[in-house]
Amino acid sequence: xxxxxxxxxxxxxxxxxxxxxxxxxxxSACTAPVAAPDAAAGRFAEQRIDWQDCEDGMECAxxxxxxxxxxxxxxxxxxxxxxxxxxxxxxxGSLFMNPGGPGASGYDDVRDGWETLFSARLAERFDLIGWDxxxxxxxTPVVCYTGVAEVEDHLYGVGGxxxxxxxxxxxxxxxxxxxxxxxxCAAGTGEALEFIDSxxxxxxxxxxxxxxxxxxxxxxxxxxxxxLAQRYLDRFPERVGRLVLDGVVDPLIDRFRSEVEQEAGFExxxxxxxxxxxERFGADCPFPAGTAEGLAWIRALLLRVDEHPLPASDPxxxxxxxxxxxxTAITExxxxxxxxxxxxELLRELAASPPVTxxxxxxxxxxxxxxxxxxxxxxxxxxxxxxxxxDFGTExxxxxxxxxxVELARAAPTLALDEPAHVDPACGxxxxxxxxxxxxxxxxxxLPPILVVSTTGDPATPYEWGVRVAERLESxxxxxxxxxxxxxxxxxxxxxxxxxxxDFLIDxxxxxxxxxxxx
Numbered sequence: 001x002x003x004x005x006x007x008x009x010x011x012x013x014x015x016x017x018x019x020x021x022x023x024x025x026x027x028s029a030c031t032a033p034v035a036a037p038d039a040a041a042g043r044f045a046e047q048r049i050d051w052q053d054c055e056d057g058m059e060c061a062x063x064x065x066x067x068x069x070x071x072x073x074x075x076x077x078x079x080x081x082x083x084x085x086x087x088x089x090x091x092x093g094s095l096f097m098n099p100g101g102p103g104a105s106g107y108d109d110v111r112d113g114w115e116t117l118f119s120a121r122l123a124e125r126f127d128l129i130g131w132d133x134x135x136x137x138x139x140t141p142v143v144c145y146t147g148v149a150e151v152e153d154h155l156y157g158v159g160g161x162x163x164x165x166x167x168x169x170x171x172x173x174x175x176x177x178x179x180x181x182x183x184x185c186a187a188g189t190g191e192a193l194e195f196i197d198s199x200x201x202x203x204x205x206x207x208x209x210x211x212x213x214x215x216x217x218x219x220x221x222x223x224x225x226x227x228l229a230q231r232y233l234d235r236f237p238e239r240v241g242r243l244v245l246d247g248v249v250d251p252l253i254d255r256f257r258s259e260v261e262q263e264a265g266f267e268x269x270x271x272x273x274x275x276x277x278x279e280r281f282g283a284d285c286p287f288p289a290g291t292a293e294g295l296a297w298i299r300a301l302l303l304r305v306d307e308h309p310l311p312a313s314d315p316x317x318x319x320x321x322x323x324x325x326x327x328t329a330i331t332e333x334x335x336x337x338x339x340x341x342x343x344x345e346l347l348r349e350l351a352a353s354p355p356v357t358x359x360x361x362x363x364x365x366x367x368x369x370x371x372x373x374x375x376x377x378x379x380x381x382x383x384x385x386x387x388x389x390x391d392f393g394t395e396x397x398x399x400x401x402x403x404x405x406v407e408l409a410r411a412a413p414t415l416a417l418d419e420p421a422h423v424d425p426a427c428g429x430x431x432x433x434x435x436x437x438x439x440x441x442x443x444x445x446x447l448p449p450i451l452v453v454s455t456t457g458d459p460a461t462p463y464e465w466g467v468r469v470a471e472r473l474e475s476x477x478x479x480x481x482x483x484x485x486x487x488x489x490x491x492x493x494x495x496x497x498x499x500x501x502x503d504f505l506i507d508x509x510x511x512x513x514x515x516x517x518x519x
Contacts, residue, residue: 095505098133098219178425182389285344329362393433458485459486
């Protein structure tokens with residue numbers, strides 16, 4: 001999560017975002033739950049997970065949850081796919097992982113990448129568990145556009161009125177696009193679309209915790225996964241074990257404020273790229289010397305492409321590169337410092353004569369999970385929009401939206417696109433009202449320590465969010481990572497971060513003071 005998302009041509013504010021394996025219904029086998037889940041679970045708490053081998057030492061299953069947690073006896077259900085890698089040594093319990101999004105697949109990340117994500121120490125002591133939250137991947141999924149051509153037009157299309165010469169027509173066009181997209185999601189997903197909110201997901205998580213036999217929840221959450229963790233500890237404080245929040249969302253700020261601070265985070269990231277480019281890449285940097293001059297050059301390039309879109313360099317591609325797609329490509333590269341070389345190549349290609357669009361489309365495709373001619377690899381892009389609409393809805397006051405557009409442009413003077421204010425075209429046409437309970441201060445009174453990992457150069461979940469959350473949680477322990485990129489923990493992470501997280505999850509040990517890793 002980290003902020004709202006908009007579909008197709010309106011996707012301007014970005015947030016962080018694999019299909020094999022066997023899933024089978026939960027029927028009989030395994031042990032009974034040792035800690036009762038949500039009181040509303042009823043018969044769902046009596047399931048036994050029937051784990052099946054699904055290659056490479058992994059086990060997979062499907063658990064049933066009530067579609068509507070407020071009326072669990074109405075007969076409607078949602079399937080929750082789960083995968084695990086069993087502990088190789090002296091087992092502590094289960095460690096659940098959520099990669100964020102919303103819309104990313106925890107099932108895929110654990111099943112296909114547990115060795116990359118988790119250290120050997122964690123794999124020895126925990127059953128490593130990933131699941132697909134409702135609406136995502138292998139669960140009862142959000143389904144919107146399905147044809148390759150309509151998905152491509154939705155994500156990359158540049159047709160319609162020009163907002164510079166016909167702003168009212170542009171807004172109407174956006175509204176029509178949003179209405180068509182929302183109707184497609186409702187038709188493709190069915191009645192489950194009403195119940196994919198984050199509050200329902202944390203109740204699913206508590207059901208899973210109980211069904212695997214854990215008294216308390218041990219959890220590693222990234223980005224939007226930290227939002228779920230905070231909601232969980234607020235709803236189920238007595239069931240909190242060891243929670244790690246990496247790339248922290250501050251749930252107390254509203255959607256708009258999170259957008260502003262995210263935009264400022266990406267502005268800081270592009271600034272650091274420009275500052276460090278001469279030292280890292282020397283004469284390959286295509287923009288003029290000086291930070292202000294380099295940022296102005298990138299700004300001019302973005303606006304030029306927005307006003308005069310470029311045909312794909314590959315004639316077989318057939319797409320057109322507009323400003324929204326170029327911004328998506330740039331921000332995709334800024335999520336991880338390791339992709340700065342691709343950002344450099346993108347800028348060099350677009351500065352060439354004639355300009356080349358290959359790297360720009362490659363980065364944008366990576367963000368969306370899109371392959372030309374094949375479509376989307378997963379439903380993450382649709383789930384991202386749908387879950388945000390289910391949680392938050394949209395603002396409709398145009399005067400307020402206009403003021404907010406000005407503030408967003410101030411937060412990101414390099415990357416902002418100067419479009420008219422408009423109601424979120426997807427959530428503004430959503431069939432169902434938002435379901436997430438109102439935000440309130442989450443203090444976590446009386447809880448065991450909660451580890452809060454925040455990176456100084458994180459553009460998607462700015463460092464200050466982690467600082468605020470750690471200060472607000474009575475047992476919050478801040479771990480600062482000095483570096484660039486969105487989230488930091490993985491098996492190959494800096495030893496400082498890896499050891500602090502591992503020591504906490506395995507032994508409950510926390511540093512006496514912020515270790516300031518990455519210096």
